[in-house]
Amino acid sequence: MxxxxxxxxxxxxxxxxxxxxxxxxxxxxxxxxGAPLALADGISNMQMPNEVASLKDLLATVNKTHQGKILEVEMEQDDINGKKIWVYEVKLLTRSGKVYELVYDAITLDLVKTEN
Known part of the structure; x- marks a missing residue:
């Protein structure tokens, strides 16, 4: 054979x-x-700024101010106060079992919005 x-x-x-x-x-x-990073649909067709903060810096910022498990991180353009900016959207599972979406400016890492 x-x-x-x-x-x-x-x-x-x-x-x-x-x-x-x-x-x-x-x-x-x-x-x-420590967390998956997903790019929003159609992001390849958009121009991203060169000075976007790194995922490592974002995770450090989130962990300094919030306790819980990061479930997901997405980067997309969002309308914040009437201005389109690049943001990181972080889904965070708290110890109490609630899931929050934290929205950070992708350049400055300032927290710009929190949603439940």
């Missing part, structure tokens, strides 16, 4: 291996940060 894979089988296995490695790398960077 011939156990050698045809060339197509070898190439397919190689592609699957590369995909698996890429997925592991992607998941590990998400887990290291």
């Amino acid at each position: 011939n156990t050698r894979l045809p060339l197509k089988g070898v190439v397919l296995k190689f592609i699957l291996l590369i995909r698996a490695v890429f997925l592991v790398m992607l998941l590990s960077t998400t887990l290291i940060s």
